[in-house]
Amino acid sequence: SEALEGCLSIPKKNYIVSRHEEIELDWEDDHGQGQSRVFRGFDARVIQHEIDHLNGVLILDKGTETK
Secondary structure, three states, X not given: OXXXXXXXXXXXXXXXXXOOOEEEEEEEOOOOOEEEXXXXXXXXXXXXXXXXXXXXOOHHHHOEEOO
16 A cells, blocks of 8 residues: 655655555564564554665655655
8 A cells, every 4th residue: 555654764755655554574583483473554564664774775766755
């Protein structure tokens, strides 16, 4: 779904960005144990935003700037 996002890397600008409403995230915890969880809504959006940062992608690469 599309929603308005901001980012501290691009201050004072907002973008409409399309993201998945639900994601499943797999990771290893501090003890090397595999973990998995489904995230929805705002939590899913924030995780996707931060994973984009890890991959060198900013919202200006994905979204449309609002005026």
